[in-house]
Amino acid sequence: GNSVTQMEGPVTLSEEAFLTINCTYTATGYPSLFWYVQYPGEGLQLLLKATKADDKGSNKGFEATYRKETTSFHLEKGSVQVSDSAVYFCAPRGNKLVFGAGTILRVKS
């Protein structure tokens, strides 16, 4: 089955800093790769996805590239905002999602 390892948090950054959250996965077959975000007090929302190797998913200034050769899907953002404070989950998907433990991001003004 699929599994995922995410960078441990919490990650604390100042506003406008560069963000990287590492994610590596193991999978049978060719999963799609997803990043979900959970804002305080809210439900899980899809942030971005990539469905095949070398695809780049992007949304709200966040980007992640599906790297089959390194089995990675690292999340990046060039300039974080306080409103980006949330928990981020990396998840490969076959028929079901397999979530990492989540990375807490705290952005200070």
Add this chain to the structure above:
Amino acid sequence: GAGVSQTPSNKVTEKGKYVELRCDPISGHTALYWYRQSLGQGPEFLIYFQGTGAADDSGLPNDRFFAVRPEGSVSTLKIQRTERGDSAVYLCASSLTRGPSYEQYFGPGTRLTVT
């Protein structure tokens, strides 16, 4: 349009009692998923349905847990003889159909507390 809804939003029950958690997926979505999220952890897969049938129930922790989707729409997760370790947020998600490229849309969850 309406998203995935779950009821109740909170449920407190005593150890040993039976509970039912309901999920109403997005209209037209044939795949429905149940996950469980313990505090500080990522969601953990329990079961998924394609239509009325359970296509994969490998995540159900034991035979106290059971889920149904009799008409291919609403689903109910049933937990018998609840234990304190069952306390968690139970999440439901739906997608247009199964398959890796289809996004899963999550409901707000039901927070279950077993005292």
